[in-house]
Amino acid sequence: MKNIFIIALTFFQLSMAQNYPKKLFNLYDAVKDTSFTTIRFKQSHLVERINIYENKLKGIMKLEKVGYSGEGREINLIHIGNGKTKVFLWSQMHGDEPTATMALMDILSYFASNQNQKEVKAILQKTTLLILPMINPDGAERFQRRSVHGIDINRDALALQTSEANILKNVRDKYNPKFGFNLHDQDPWNTAGQNGDVSTIALLTPAYNFEKSTNAVRKRAKHVAAEIVDILNSFIKGKIARYNDDFEPRAFGDNIQKWGTSTVLIESGGYPNDPNKMFIRKLNFVAILTSINSIATEKYTETQISKYESLPENKNLLYDIIIKNITQTFMNSTIKSVKVDIGINITQTENSEKVVVQKATIENKGDLRTYKTFRVIDAKGKKVDNSKLKLNSEINMEEFLKQFN
Numbered sequence: 271m272k273n274i275f276i277i278a279l280t281f282f283q284l285s286m287a288q289n290y291p292k293k294l295f296n297l298y299d300a301v302k303d304t305s306f307t308t309i310r311f312k313q314s315h316l317v318e319r320i321n322i323y324e325n326k327l328k329g330i331m332k333l334e335k336v337g338y339s340g341e342g343r344e345i346n347l348i349h350i351g352n353g354k355t356k357v358f359l360w361s362q363m364h365g366d367e368p369t370a371t372m373a374l375m376d377i378l379s380y381f382a383s384n385q386n387q388k389e390v391k392a393i394l395q396k397t398t399l400l401i402l403p404m405i406n407p408d409g410a411e412r413f414q415r416r417s418v419h420g421i422d423i424n425r426d427a428l429a430l431q432t433s434e435a436n437i438l439k440n441v442r443d444k445y446n447p448k449f450g451f452n453l454h455d456q457d458p459w460n461t462a463g464q465n466g467d468v469s470t471i472a473l474l475t476p477a478y479n480f481e482k483s484t485n486a487v488r489k490r491a492k493h494v495a496a497e498i499v500d501i502l503n504s505f506i507k508g509k510i511a512r513y514n515d516d517f518e519p520r521a522f523g524d525n526i527q528k529w530g531t532s533t534v535l536i537e538s539g540g541y542p543n544d545p546n547k548m549f550i551r552k553l554n555f556v557a558i559l560t561s562i563n564s565i566a567t568e569k570y571t572e573t574q575i576s577k578y579e580s581l582p583e584n585k586n587l588l589y590d591i592i593i594k595n596i597t598q599t600f601m602n603s604t605i606k607s608v609k610v611d612i613g614i615n616i617t618q619t620e621n622s623e624k625v626v627v628q629k630a631t632i633e634n635k636g637d638l639r640t641y642k643t644f645r646v647i648d649a650k651g652k653k654v655d656n657s658k659l660k661l662n663s664e665i666n667m668e669e670f671l672k673q674f675n
């Protein structure tokens with residue numbers, strides 16, 4: 271009888287642990303930071319929010335001024351919790367990759383109203399979170415990848431020419447955190463494997479040498495990455511990929527791993543009908559919080575690293591729209607018509623009036639059977655002149671699609 275009780279209790283505990291991601295997923299709308307509604311926000315807005323949370327989380331959260339961006343924007347490191355295990359999270363090193371920055375604010379918002387929650391208490395007692403959201407505020411101001419000097423901060427870990435790279439390195443060296451979360455966005459046009467679905471989240475435990483060896487530091491990172499796979503499988507099974515792990519001697523993730531912090535890269539990719547990445551932001555919120563909780567409880571050590579290592583590779587094999595079987599004709603009648611598929615991608619850009627507009631471009635033409643797409647149109651029997659199917663040309667989607675009705 272006693273044994274049955276213990277078994278029942280263990281099952282109960284297991285199911286409780288498994289329930290945390292689902293619980294977070296379900297309460298997300300009630301706890302998220304509702305002030306972020308688009309990917310194009312600037313540092314001024316972020317600072318406003320951080321100040322609000324500093325006030326709400328008195329005694330738990332404090333700010334430390336760690337420097338200035340190239341253009342003189344003040345950068346603060348957020349400290350949360352009092353635990354022994356330090357977890358360093360940095361986002362938006364690339365100014366146009368804001369998804370995780372929003373998720374980090376969602377996490378602060380959640381902490382503000384859930385301080386007495388069991389899982390939050392474990393995080394606050396066992397870990398100290400060191401959060402650097404939006405390390406590249408000048409890039410975010412312009413919604414561009416690079417720093418104001420035109421330098422890719424993620425290729426500046428050794429040369430340290432940008433103030434932002436110096437800040438990142440100084441914070442790492444000062445606190446020597448056990449864990450690191452390197453938070454980025456990638457193009458939404460990747461797949462999880464050669465023949466797979468869209469890559470919504472790609473994970474990487476960066477290599478620290480060309481041989482891609484695994485030491486204790488990287489192994490610990492692989493356990494955390496495996497834990498993230500476990501968490502996300504409940505929501506986006508088949509849409510999780512492993513990012514290319516070739517060693518890049520100049521990149522931060524690779525060096526931070528090398529310097530002794532177990533580092534996981536999270537790349538927010540694509541998801542159908544999610545141009546502002548709000549669903550992927552929610553996944554970041556769930557994955558980051560749950561994995562930090564499992565660092566606090568040390569549950570991550572039990573997760574098999576094969577769950578991470580066996581992920582399909584991230585591949586650049588997707589277009590927003592594929593129009594297949596177009597008969598491409600030529601004005602010059604001596605050239606025979608040919609059958610082609612075209613791949614179209616849609617990006618958001620700001621026009622001269624600073625209004626966000628969609629831009630559609632023909633990215634590829636020919637036999638595209640090996641590519642995936644969010645939307646396929648069969649143009650069998652439709653003839654279109656070559657001059658209207660120019661590669662790399664911008665098209666007016668509405669007008670363009672009329673040809674295939």
Ligand SMILES: [Zn+2]
Nearest residue numbers: 364367454455
């Ligand atoms: Zn990036």
